[in-house]
Amino acid sequence: MPTVLLIEDEIIYHRMLEHALRPLGFVVYAELTGGEGLEAAQVVNPDIIITDINLPDISGYEVTKRLRRNPRFAHVPIIILTSQTTLQDKLASFEAGADDHINKPFEPEELIARMRVLLRRAELLRQALPAGAVQAPPKQARLIAVHTLRGGIGASLLAVNLAIGLKGLWNVPTLLLDLAMLAGQDALLLNLPLRRTWGDLANITPQDLDLELLQSIIVTHESGVDLIAAPTTPTQAEMISNETLSRALEILRPNYDYIVTDLPHDFNDVTLQILDAADVIIMLVAPELSSIRAAAAALDTYTKLNYERDKIKLVLNYTFPRYALPRDKIEVALGHPITLVLPYVPDLLIQSVNLGKPILYYQPEERFSELLEDFAFYLSTPEHKKVQPSMPTIAWKRVYNRFLKARKTAERNR
Secondary structure (H helix, E strand, O other): OOEEEEEOOOHHHHHHHHHHHHHHOOEEEEEOOHHHHHHHHHHHOOOEEEEEOOOOOOOHHHHHHHHHHOHHHOOOOEEEEEOOOOHHHHHHHHHHOOOEEEEOOOOHHHHHHHHHHHHHHHHHHHHHOOOOOOOOOOOOOEEEEEEOOOOOOOHHHHHHHHHHHHHHHHOOOEEEEEOOOOOOOHHHHOOOOOOOOHHHHOOOOHHHOOHHHHHHOOEEOOOOOEEEOOOOOHHHHHOOOHHHHHHHHHHHHHHOOEEEEEOOOOOOHHHHHHHHHOOEEEEEEOOOHHHHHHHHHHHHHHHHOOOOHHHEEEEEEOOOOOOOOOHHHHHHHHOOOEEEEEOOOHHHHHHHHHHOOOHHHHOOOOHHHHHHHHHHHHHOOHHHHOOOOOOOOHHHHHHHHHHHHHHHHHHHOO
């Protein structure tokens, strides 16, 4: 008999679910608060947990996160119930670690059907594991979002080169997502054909989307970086739903080590969805007043969205040779440190864009490329950075040699 733990502060839902589940052989335990639910979980060892979001003490998201930190509940199915129906609410449920998200009001029959699916999946997982073994959590790509509210200052070029840098350093699956749906240029910057794009998913429902379909629209650059290109027309872009993009990211993330996203210059639903999920946000700024104002507005929005300060990395791109505002004044104006400064190299950039030849891949010896490659290393996962690869790539050796050279210089100057 499966044991169900219900964490819900509305008694009416206690009665409804008890009435629906007990005749089917479920043992139901019900608690009114998140704290009581967490304590009950330790005692009753439930087979499945159902929690509301809005609880009197802590949220259902927090309950889910705390349960997932405990190896005992790492793989116990969790369903979140909520009257909040936006896409962001649903994404927050999955990011917290829930297996499913059901909106109130709901039909008990639908909830029971979803519970049975999750219980069957959990049972198959238990059968597949050796006795006493604990399944490792699924791989999740490190998600890097490149964002700016000011167009024309090199965001796409930065995203493309970062993806190439990460692939070159670690030789692991790396994906570039061009999410500037109305005017994405990543395929152009990589000199790749636009035979397949996000637009090919226009008539695919999120429920029908799977890895095979996504692989059919992925093109691969000679560097090894995979790309999903922006649609070729605005009409196609308008037909791609936010739910489709959310489902695509959910499918793709376990299949890559790194995903770099080139975002629109706004805060639309797609942008917010990626920014929320991102491990790192790279905010690009140029040394002129309009760009700084746009960056200040973006940083203010990040603060209101409760993004951690360390999640945001500022990159200053010198897009003109003279009369630029100095770095220190920009940092003071924005109240945020600048992590990387890219020099003014117009000839290199124009050649790169016109020929579709990314600087880091075709001219790695340039100082501009070295800065980007070192930055890619800086953005890499701790697991990659702390251990020398068994078979170091040429890019890794370049970064390592620059590090040794810088350290020797610093020691001489002491």
